[in-house]
Amino acid sequence: MAQAAFGSWWTRSALAALVGCLFLALAGHATAGTSSLSGDANCDGRVNSIDAALILQFDVGLLSSLRCQDNAETNRDGRINAVDALRVLQVVAGFMDTLEPPLVTVGSLPLMVGQQGFVDVGVRNIIRPGLCCWAIDLRYDPDVLSVVECQARFTGMGAVVCDPDFEADAVRVSGATPVGLLGDLVLATIAFRCTAAGTSPLTLDVGVLADATVGNPQAIDAEVRNGTITCT
Ligand SMILES: [Ca+2]
Ligand SMILES: [Ca+2]
Secondary structure, eight states: OHHHHHHHHHHHHHHHHHHHHHHHHHHTTTTOOOOOOTTOTTOSSOOSHHHHHHHHHHHTTSOSOOTTHHHHOOSSSSOOSHHHHHHHHHHHHTSOSOOSOOEEEEOOEEEOTTOEEEEEEEEEEEEEEEEEEEEEEEEOOTTTEEEEEEEEOOOSSSEEEEEEEEETTEEEEEEEEEEEEEEEEEEEEEEEEEOSSEEEEEEEEEEEEEEOOTTSOOBOOOEEEOEEEEEO
16 A cells, blocks of 8 residues: 555656656756847757747747747748748758848948949858749949959859949849759848948849749748948
8 A cells, every 4th residue: 555655656756757857958948148140049059859849838828938039030921820830840860951031141341432342142042942043233422442353153053143343233143943942042142342431331132033943943032131332
């Protein structure tokens, strides 16, 4: 009798300890820090199935908040739900390369008047099926800068153009390839010369950014990070 009672106590205690450990693991309290990593719902610096479980628990109301709630919103649709959890699991399983948002970027430079410098126009975090087609205008202040040269940097199968004289204040970088380009890519390198003192914004105007879906390219919803060139 006493042995049975002890066994029952031990079983309940073990279960309670196990549930406690699972809760701590799922909540990520033991290792939580800060992170802006998309998908990292518990801020432990990793994106894994624990994050997917946390997002699902939040979605069904078992958790009222997440430690890094902004990270849990992975597809920028304004909701944290099973779609976000699925995207996390796709990364875990290797079906997606990253949950970080696609970006179109251009660099920034300080230059002396009369001096020449280079900035790259590129894309980051491109996932499968990859980048197929792009047409991106880089606008600048022609009272401060002149374009010396514009060189397309893509050398694979397809066609690319970098037009330094597209408009009086804009360079156009465009290209197309049947092979989906993945990851981080430099699309063009542009040489500017400072012609007067001042600061010129480098503003990206993304006209086309489409993926390599066979027969039906889809627009890639990318964030834009502009740059500046300061001439002194
Ligand atoms: Ca995590
Ligand atoms: Ca979402």
